[in-house]
Amino acid sequence: MLRNRFYKAHIGNVCFPRVRLTGPRTPIHRLLNLAEKFEISNLWIKRDDLICFGFGGNKIRGLEFLVGDALAQGADTLITGASPLSNHVRAVAAVAARYGLKMVAVYWGNQSEDYSGNYKLVRMLGAQVFFTGSTVRTSVDREMEMLALKLKNSGSIPYVIPRGGASVLGVVGQFLAVREVLKQFATRSIKPDVVVLPVGSGGTIAGWLLGSAWYKAPWRVEGIAVSKPAPESKAEVMRLVRDTEVLLGIKSNLAEDAIIIHDHYIGPGYGIPSLAGSAAIQLTAIHEGVFLDPVYTGKAMAGLSGLRNVQRIKGNEGVLFLHTGGQPGLFVPGQFA
Numbered sequence: 001m002l003r004n005r006f007y008k009a010h011i012g013n014v015c016f017p018r019v020r021l022t023g024p025r026t027p028i029h030r031l032l033n034l035a036e037k038f039e040i041s042n043l044w045i046k047r048d049d050l051i052c053f054g055f056g057g058n059k060i061r062g063l064e065f066l067v068g069d070a071l072a073q074g075a076d077t078l079i080t081g082a083s084p085l086s087n088h089v090r091a092v093a094a095v096a097a098r099y100g101l102k103m104v105a106v107y108w109g110n111q112s113e114d115y116s117g118n119y120k121l122v123r124m125l126g127a128q129v130f131f132t133g134s135t136v137r138t139s140v141d142r143e144m145e146m147l148a149l150k151l152k153n154s155g156s157i158p159y160v161i162p163r164g165g166a167s168v169l170g171v172v173g174q175f176l177a178v179r180e181v182l183k184q185f186a187t188r189s190i191k192p193d194v195v196v197l198p199v200g201s202g203g204t205i206a207g208w209l210l211g212s213a214w215y216k217a218p219w220r221v222e223g224i225a226v227s228k229p230a231p232e233s234k235a236e237v238m239r240l241v242r243d244t245e246v247l248l249g250i251k252s253n254l255a256e257d258a259i260i261i262h263d264h265y266i267g268p269g270y271g272i273p274s275l276a277g278s279a280a281i282q283l284t285a286i287h288e289g290v291f292l293d294p295v296y297t298g299k300a301m302a303g304l305s306g307l308r309n310v311q312r313i314k315g316n317e318g319v320l321f322l323h324t325g326g327q328p329g330l331f332v333p334g335q336f337a
């Protein structure tokens, strides 16, 4: 049984229960052909899609701390929720399987006929699945609380991971990714001037902003929104940064107007393919043999290309693109425009 296999990780002055699901580092390599296409002299990609557990992706970094916390509290069941396309729910279900925990997935909308992509994987991982029957996203939060209460009343110890996985403990995992990347560039003479990454719930960019400020990284961070308008995203990111500072006992002096999020690349909406996103997926596959995903990284790459076109990113700048995973979404019908 792996149930009690968490350890105490010291970060700053604080100690966190943590499990290890990632290796020591994910690869960084150049995208020489895309660099030529975009007329950028130095373009790298950080392959968090290759995190070696449960089809990888950025969510695994945060889950090391969330599941550590759940195990430390003696939980026997994980409850989380989101859209049926969710990478987060799939990642949680995989971790539950590994640690011998029961898994309950709550989705908004109605039971899908379509067993594909992440939803198929979640079923394969043995999760119990509920649909709220409402398209309102917050219906998931209510249902999760109700299920947790029911389980408590029947003697179980459930642990609820917030919808989409955006929580302060999750941000800590992203914060540490910055330290990892700084180490990887420590011995290289050329370093990135800008990091481009997708923004959904904002936990990932919050960790990158706080980590970059705290470890004095030489780059700025430019987020590409895939779901919410920039002002809404920025407010949420600021909140997550502040809460994480409190949790870690550190202070970064990051101001809200230092948060850069572009919302021109969302297309028709969250989880709906955009022409620019699909073109970016195609371009990256054809020129690099690297697969992006339709919900996040395709649109983020479209953003990188767009920012280069408008000279927001200069040709002589070093650019690091964060591949946050999500490729199971490529196998959902209709996820390619």
Ligand SMILES: *Cc1c(COP(=O)(O)O)cnc(C)c1O
Pocket (backbone or CB within 6 Å): 057, 058, 059, 087, 088, 164, 166, 198, 199, 200, 201, 202, 203, 204, 205, 293, 296, 297, 324, 325, 326, 327
């Ligand atoms: C969740 C997710 C993101 C966005 O991360 P947030 O922390 O929600 O902003 C980006 N890419 C992929 C593949 C994801 O699953």
